[in-house]
Amino acid sequence: MSDPTDTPDDDSVLAAEYVLGLLSEAEEDAFARRLFLEAELRWLCDGWSEYFAALADEAAPVTPPAALWPAIEKRVYGPPMPVWRRLNLGTAVIGTALAAGLAFAALRFGWLLPEPLPLTAELTSETAGEVARIALDPESGSVTAELVGLFPEPGRARELWLIQGDNPPVSLGLLAPGTVVAFELPETLRAALEGAVLAISDEPAGGSPTGQPTGAVLAAGSVTAS
Known part of the structure; x- marks a missing residue:
């Protein structure tokens, strides 16, 4: 992968600040929404992650004081x-x-294995704040989602999408206003859930006819360990 420092434009700087966690909450949410749609941004984030990891490897280990x-x-x-x-x-x-x-x-001795930490995501909008609450279990593949804002107009629907790395968005299903909806992830999507992006798009009733988002992306957020 090319060195991201070779392209010090605004998006490259934003990607570096996103990887380091330096953006404000509003800036991070806005950038996450762009990550959902722009493969070049995801490429920049991957490049910065590798770049900063290499810098960390060069740092000499420091022994903490005994006290x-x-x-x-x-x-x-x-x-x-x-x-x-x-x-x-x-x-x-x-x-x-x-x-x-x-x-x-x-x-x-393996009599009892610790349960994996659940994953969560709060999908927010710049104009409406929190739009949906999502919980994911990477072990069973179960997903629960509740739409709490930006309810669809008659004849429209809200569709939930998952994007992992450079892969295209995958539809998880339609959300119901004010109701907790359950989905089940295919096994192929369970391994890399943490750090993935979830997003909600406005679609025709019944969902996207193309298998990809066709309407506006209303909210997005990253999947994190709760």
Whole structure:
């Protein structure tokens, strides 16, 4: 991939700031909507991601001070408990230790596997604010979506789209005003959900007749771990 610093135009600068998380919330939402439609922007973001990753690889590792971790523990858990308090905890300590031991053993030997973190996306519009709330489960492929704003006019529909990297938008289905709608993602779309873009377009009743967005893109947002 070409060096993105070779094309220092406005879009390249915006892509760099988007990758670094330097844009304001409104700027990030507007840029995410453009990412949904413009493959060149997605190419720029990929280039900047690789560029910044290479810079990070060149940085020399720094060993933190020995006192850093005890200071973090003190801030999180408070000062150490006096010995007499620890000795008087009795069966509560034993029960807690036993439960912790069983939990460790369950994870260590595969008795219990942690559930994957759910993914969410809030789709927003510059004019109407929050438009839809989306939750995704990459393990089962289930998607729940609720349209909370910009309801369609009679004879029109709101269609939900997923875009992953440079791939064309994939329709997930139609949204119903004020109602939670459930979809199921094909297995081929479940692996790279985090960081993908979801968007809503205005379409004829029944959805897009072409398999691609035909109307205005009303809202967009990135999929993130909740």
